[in-house]
Amino acid sequence: MSEGTKYDSGKPRMTLIPVEFLVGLGKALTFGAKKYDAHNFKKGILLSRLLDAAERHLKLEAVGIEEDRDSKLPHWTHAAASLAMYAFIKKWCPDMDDRYVYTDEQKKQIEEDMYGV
Numbered sequence: 001m002s003e004g005t006k007y008d009s010g011k012p013r014m015t016l017i018p019v020e021f022l023v024g025l026g027k028a029l030t031f032g033a034k035k036y037d038a039h040n041f042k043k044g045i046l047l048s049r050l051l052d053a054a055e056r057h058l059k060l061e062a063v064g065i066e067e068d069r070d071s072k073l074p075h076w077t078h079a080a081a082s083l084a085m086y087a088f089i090k091k092w093c094p095d096m097d098d099r100y101v102y103t104d105e106q107k108k109q110i111e112e113d114m115y116g117v
Contacts, residue, residue, distance in 0.1 A: 054082035
């Protein structure tokens, strides 16, 4: 089979994203669009609030509470939506970054603690 030339070395391999993840993310974002309005998050949400939401949903998922009370969707889908919004806000709304600023030494220690070094 002959194949044409395509210069895509170093580009993201989007086909590696599991379709199940994309469907779950899409469902959670659709639920949010109905509840708050489509693209509401693009107006800006503090990064700490998005991290808090993601962590709450992940904690609930971690202890075996798999379904969100309101949406009836798995908690991981809401965590994914929070992180997707986080990525958007971090890139396009830098004034919404209200995270505590650690010193470089503190960051190094936290990283070592997390990696068990």
